[in-house]
Amino acid sequence: MKSFTIEEINTILGGELVGSTTLKITGPEQLDKAEPHHISFIGSTKYIKYWNNSKASAAIVNENLTVDLEENRALIKVKNADLAMAKLLEVFNPQPPVFDHEIHPTAIIHDSAIIGKGCKIGAGCYIGKDVVLAEGVILYPNVTIMDETTIGSHTIVWSGTVIRERTEIGAYCIFHTNVSIGADGFGYRPSEDGRGLVKIPQIGNVIIGNGVEIGANSCVDRGKFSSTIIGDGCKIDNLVQIAHNCELGRSCIMAGHSGLAGSVTLGDGVIIGGSASIKDHTTIHSGATIGAGSGVMGDVEAGKTMLGYPATESREMLKQWVALRKLAKQ
Amino acid sequence: MKSFTIEEINTILGGELVGSTTLKITGPEQLDKAEPHHISFIGSTKYIKYWNNSKASAAIVNENLTVDLEENRALIKVKNADLAMAKLLEVFNPQPPVFDHEIHPTAIIHDSAIIGKGCKIGAGCYIGKDVVLAEGVILYPNVTIMDETTIGSHTIVWSGTVIRERTEIGAYCIFHTNVSIGADGFGYRPSEDGRGLVKIPQIGNVIIGNGVEIGANSCVDRGKFSSTIIGDGCKIDNLVQIAHNCELGRSCIMAGHSGLAGSVTLGDGVIIGGSASIKDHTTIHSGATIGAGSGVMGDVEAGKTMLGYPATESREMLKQWVALRKLAKQ
Amino acid sequence: MKSFTIEEINTILGGELVGSTTLKITGPEQLDKAEPHHISFIGSTKYIKYWNNSKASAAIVNENLTVDLEENRALIKVKNADLAMAKLLEVFNPQPPVFDHEIHPTAIIHDSAIIGKGCKIGAGCYIGKDVVLAEGVILYPNVTIMDETTIGSHTIVWSGTVIRERTEIGAYCIFHTNVSIGADGFGYRPSEDGRGLVKIPQIGNVIIGNGVEIGANSCVDRGKFSSTIIGDGCKIDNLVQIAHNCELGRSCIMAGHSGLAGSVTLGDGVIIGGSASIKDHTTIHSGATIGAGSGVMGDVEAGKTMLGYPATESREMLKQWVALRKLAKQ
Numbered sequence: 001m002k003s004f005t006i007e008e009i010n011t012i013l014g015g016e017l018v019g020s021t022t023l024k025i026t027g028p029e030q031l032d033k034a035e036p037h038h039i040s041f042i043g044s045t046k047y048i049k050y051w052n053n054s055k056a057s058a059a060i061v062n063e064n065l066t067v068d069l070e071e072n073r074a075l076i077k078v079k080n081a082d083l084a085m086a087k088l089l090e091v092f093n094p095q096p097p098v099f100d101h102e103i104h105p106t107a108i109i110h111d112s113a114i115i116g117k118g119c120k121i122g123a124g125c126y127i128g129k130d131v132v133l134a135e136g137v138i139l140y141p142n143v144t145i146m147d148e149t150t151i152g153s154h155t156i157v158w159s160g161t162v163i164r165e166r167t168e169i170g171a172y173c174i175f176h177t178n179v180s181i182g183a184d185g186f187g188y189r190p191s192e193d194g195r196g197l198v199k200i201p202q203i204g205n206v207i208i209g210n211g212v213e214i215g216a217n218s219c220v221d222r223g224k225f226s227s228t229i230i231g232d233g234c235k236i237d238n239l240v241q242i243a244h245n246c247e248l249g250r251s252c253i254m255a256g257h258s259g260l261a262g263s264v265t266l267g268d269g270v271i272i273g274g275s276a277s278i279k280d281h282t283t284i285h286s287g288a289t290i291g292a293g294s295g296v297m298g299d300v301e302a303g304k305t306m307l308g309y310p311a312t313e314s315r316e317m318l319k320q321w322v323a324l325r326k327l328a329k330q
Numbered sequence: 331m332k333s334f335t336i337e338e339i340n341t342i343l344g345g346e347l348v349g350s351t352t353l354k355i356t357g358p359e360q361l362d363k364a365e366p367h368h369i370s371f372i373g374s375t376k377y378i379k380y381w382n383n384s385k386a387s388a389a390i391v392n393e394n395l396t397v398d399l400e401e402n403r404a405l406i407k408v409k410n411a412d413l414a415m416a417k418l419l420e421v422f423n424p425q426p427p428v429f430d431h432e433i434h435p436t437a438i439i440h441d442s443a444i445i446g447k448g449c450k451i452g453a454g455c456y457i458g459k460d461v462v463l464a465e466g467v468i469l470y471p472n473v474t475i476m477d478e479t480t481i482g483s484h485t486i487v488w489s490g491t492v493i494r495e496r497t498e499i500g501a502y503c504i505f506h507t508n509v510s511i512g513a514d515g516f517g518y519r520p521s522e523d524g525r526g527l528v529k530i531p532q533i534g535n536v537i538i539g540n541g542v543e544i545g546a547n548s549c550v551d552r553g554k555f556s557s558t559i560i561g562d563g564c565k566i567d568n569l570v571q572i573a574h575n576c577e578l579g580r581s582c583i584m585a586g587h588s589g590l591a592g593s594v595t596l597g598d599g600v601i602i603g604g605s606a607s608i609k610d611h612t613t614i615h616s617g618a619t620i621g622a623g624s625g626v627m628g629d630v631e632a633g634k635t636m637l638g639y640p641a642t643e644s645r646e647m648l649k650q651w652v653a654l655r656k657l658a659k660q
Numbered sequence: 661m662k663s664f665t666i667e668e669i670n671t672i673l674g675g676e677l678v679g680s681t682t683l684k685i686t687g688p689e690q691l692d693k694a695e696p697h698h699i700s701f702i703g704s705t706k707y708i709k710y711w712n713n714s715k716a717s718a719a720i721v722n723e724n725l726t727v728d729l730e731e732n733r734a735l736i737k738v739k740n741a742d743l744a745m746a747k748l749l750e751v752f753n754p755q756p757p758v759f760d761h762e763i764h765p766t767a768i769i770h771d772s773a774i775i776g777k778g779c780k781i782g783a784g785c786y787i788g789k790d791v792v793l794a795e796g797v798i799l800y801p802n803v804t805i806m807d808e809t810t811i812g813s814h815t816i817v818w819s820g821t822v823i824r825e826r827t828e829i830g831a832y833c834i835f836h837t838n839v840s841i842g843a844d845g846f847g848y849r850p851s852e853d854g855r856g857l858v859k860i861p862q863i864g865n866v867i868i869g870n871g872v873e874i875g876a877n878s879c880v881d882r883g884k885f886s887s888t889i890i891g892d893g894c895k896i897d898n899l900v901q902i903a904h905n906c907e908l909g910r911s912c913i914m915a916g917h918s919g920l921a922g923s924v925t926l927g928d929g930v931i932i933g934g935s936a937s938i939k940d941h942t943t944i945h946s947g948a949t950i951g952a953g954s955g956v957m958g959d960v961e962a963g964k965t966m967l968g969y970p971a972t973e974s975r976e977m978l979k980q981w982v983a984l985r986k987l988a989k990q
Contacts (some may be wrong), residue, residue: 014709
């Protein structure tokens, strides 16, 4: 377990140290759960009473707050407590799971695959024909990478994830556990006798930029033809569905359980709230925000905030909700 | 296949046997699908006509119902047909999948891992550094348990499930197939150039109590710091999302496709309906019920039933729905 | 990479060739992304301007459209561009991932399992006791098939999918990645001390017809007793939940994130939109359509289109939405 003196932590965070403690700090903890070896946070005045009752020896505090200080307790005053916390988490980030072998002997790697310098490949992984892994790619145990897929440097793939054939993935991406990349899009046509459905082949692929993170059990389908595209820096949460031929710009955010139907286009910096759904063939322009639980049925202009089902400009939707509440009381 | 005489079944259920049948009973079946070797259920008067047309030789019936009985057919009258059915399912519960080896030779188990007495570990499983499995833990094939995770006695983990490092799991839990425990929480901060997002390290873990069941393809994320906590006896259905730093009390129920955003607190005995979503940092107090499909945007008092989007006390929401229906007809 | 002359493609599609190109065609592409070796589509007049600016050497066009044609460019005029495109995708469908061994030596196959002629079984697969695979079944790497399951001829199972014990699967099905078939249904009863929940054994199974396709990370639970049934030709998208004892007729469609609670019955040809949810024990009769995002709380008549939450006949729901919008403006 890592531990630091309060002076060391203060140096890292570049704050102002008030008071002092002789205890070594082993990690961050919430005020009400902290033990003496923890450092905690006082983000606003309402947390000051928790600090007074907390066992924590130290806390990070916004510099505008006034907080009492007993003996052997210390405060680190900072301008931006959120940023300081992010730095603190980097300091205490524990070691990730170890690899006893760089490439585990039970991993099955096709002869034609090219494995970059410093790659780590866990037990039970499968690497198909003509796969290319750049430098420093990490595949945890039981990952499946299928034929002709290419993965950029330092990308991490967690266990249970399956990446189908011909996917193109950038550098510094993270795929969490049990993700499905490149499954067939959902496309059928009526059979000629009119009594059933015939599968339309899905011959496209998935292209994922650099610095993309995709959450556990999420799915990105391949294009019917051409590609489904996830732009650089997009962050996708758990259990998200991205259907065939969607195109996401840079740094979009999609929260848990949200979904895009086929051929949806997102501009740059679009934010999709949890459990929100977007109709097929619509475009959400750059900087738009879709509220949690919304159902979007048409294009959304740049920078707009949409809410509800069917989704409407958010202030308009709030008015509708108020109007309905009043109506029910008459 | 197991089979019992009707007298044996009656003894197990502690009911009152009326009529008799010489056929051996091989299992329960619905009235309309039953063959003569099945036992069925007559839960209310509306099922009596199905009994008259059913091939079943026997049925469990609530003792207050009056049902005709032909030759070589039998009824078991009970006080509580639901409870009797649960007992009957235990009686006919078939053998689970077999293990030809207690620990399969293809399982990869780190030297430092501690494996309790009577554990069964299937083919293709991976057990990381310093993992501890208590007595009688069962891991079906192709399970991944990462470093420093501890699992309590008699917990069962089905195939495809991945449990990330430093998770703490109690006794008698069940993890269904393709579950993801301990993936990183979804947390980013704006990059300093304002043009992208920087990942905030997620250094916490997941703590799961005793007797917890988690459905197929569900996800529980690790805490940003500190822990995501699932209390004793919670029952989580399939495709459920539980984000970082949520805390569930005892015996909560979450139905399929429901989700909790970050830092949601559930009291004891909270029920979350299918596809319902709960906003981050809210508290749903003990005994509250959230209707299916609801979107909860604020704290919910103990014992309240909430419905709709945005979720409102259920009678109020029903009034809103009625009012809107009337308005549309004007 | 496959390539064809424009004359060869015209013969396959049975169209009328206008103009000609000497370039070999390597695949379909959208007009705005096409290179000279691509064939594209002109589905309606609004795409004609894109054709004029496109690098594509060829396009499929509905025969009623009038399109300009430069030198070394060709058009294939067809009656039904959608059908022609489906045929074209079949023509260019690339080779699926290769198997270097028909049955990979690392696959663990129980001695009692019966493996049909021409089956392919990838690395890391697990096949349990008494499993039966008919002719030509394909299991990609890291698939788990548990005891007594039977799979019909030419069914394909992609990596990460787990099929629990005693499942019965037809011919020509496709299971995408990380699918969960046959996990326990979600059923509990109050414990006798009233302080918790006791699991009700889930002793039924799952029966899946012929020609069924199930999307990535979707779940079909086993019956409590008796079976959960998916009829011939059903097409299920990604992240779909089908709970215990549901029964789907022929050729139903369920889009991404949709879900059926326990014991829901769908007739034939029912369409469930994305993220829609259906209450337990309801029946959606043949030919009904449930709009995306809807929450259905009662039976639906044959052929009806339902929309909204709570779901109502769609024209009625559209009226409610209009009425509410007007009310908010007063």
